[in-house]
Amino acid sequence: MYILRFANWRPQTDAILGKHLFSRISRPIREVFLQYHVFAVGPLEANCAVLFESPSGDAVVIDPGGDANTITRFLDEHHLTPRYFLHTHGHFDHVGALSALKKKYPDATYLIHQQDETLAMHADKTAQLYGLQALPATAADAYLSAETSLQLGASQITVIETPGHTPGGVCFYLNEENLLFSGDTLFQGSIGRTDLPGGNYDQLIHSIRTKLFGLPDEVVVIPGHGPRTSIGAEKKHNPFFRYM
Ligand SMILES: [Zn+2]
Numbered sequence: 001m002y003i004l005r006f007a008n009w010r011p012q013t014d015a016i017l018g019k020h021l022f023s024r025i026s027r028p029i030r031e032v033f034l035q036y037h038v039f040a041v042g043p044l045e046a047n048c049a050v051l052f053e054s055p056s057g058d059a060v061v062i063d064p065g066g067d068a069n070t071i072t073r074f075l076d077e078h079h080l081t082p083r084y085f086l087h088t089h090g091h092f093d094h095v096g097a098l099s100a101l102k103k104k105y106p107d108a109t110y111l112i113h114q115q116d117e118t119l120a121m122h123a124d125k126t127a128q129l130y131g132l133q134a135l136p137a138t139a140a141d142a143y144l145s146a147e148t149s150l151q152l153g154a155s156q157i158t159v160i161e162t163p164g165h166t167p168g169g170v171c172f173y174l175n176e177e178n179l180l181f182s183g184d185t186l187f188q189g190s191i192g193r194t195d196l197p198g199g200n201y202d203q204l205i206h207s208i209r210t211k212l213f214g215l216p217d218e219v220v221v222i223p224g225h226g227p228r229t230s231i232g233a234e235k236k237h238n239p240f241f242r243y244m
């Protein structure tokens with residue numbers, strides 16, 4: 001497990017002061033923090049991220065792909081209440097812990113793109129192809145699309161549709177925090193594989209070029225596997241885009 005957090009992330013602008021969540025009360029405005037922790041879960045070491053706001057304890061779990069106990073222990077130890085389980089796509093290494101988490105936190109909303117829902121519901125079968133085990137996901141509570149925008153305290157999470165690795169692949173973007181969760185669409189120095197069912201190389205390249213590389217260079221990218229990177233670094237060094 002490795003931990004990332006907004007190390008110096010004090011509310012530096014007015015906007016980050018919880019959009020004045022507490023400004024209507026006469027007490028001094030309290031500071032609101034957004035933090036995130038990333039765990040490498042399951043045998044394929046998928047990056048599962050817990051984003052949470054202090055002091056409310058509201059949390060979002062991105063890609064609970066395995067090791068449900070590690071994730072729930074973290075949530076419990078930090079007194080967090082998961083509001084959403086979000087999935088970048090339906091591959092078993094990104095959905096494997098969903099049903100266990102849903103059982104423990106039935107009030108949290110499970111969201112995935114409609115085109116990847118079936119893939120997630122067959123996570124057990126696809127895991128078997130790798131000689132691994134995973135629990136299938138349940139039916140989604142709601143679907144993600146380009147119109148989806150979710151609120152976590154003062155922060156807004158928007159959905160960017162990036163098909164190519166899977167038909168229903170998406171990325172999660174936090175505009176004010178300059179943060180992108182790119183799933184298996186974009187990695188440090190690489191891109192997602194497209195040889196699995198539903199994969200499409202040209203579509204993936206197009207998604208990254210037109211959707212992700214339009215974001216500011218300084219946006220930090222947390223990929224679905226491996227170390228973090230930035231949009232600027234990938235535009236410059238990623239061998240798949242060197243001649244763009
Ligand atoms: Zn994948």
Ligand SMILES: [Zn+2]
Pocket residue numbers: 044046091093094184224225
């Ligand atoms: Zn993956």
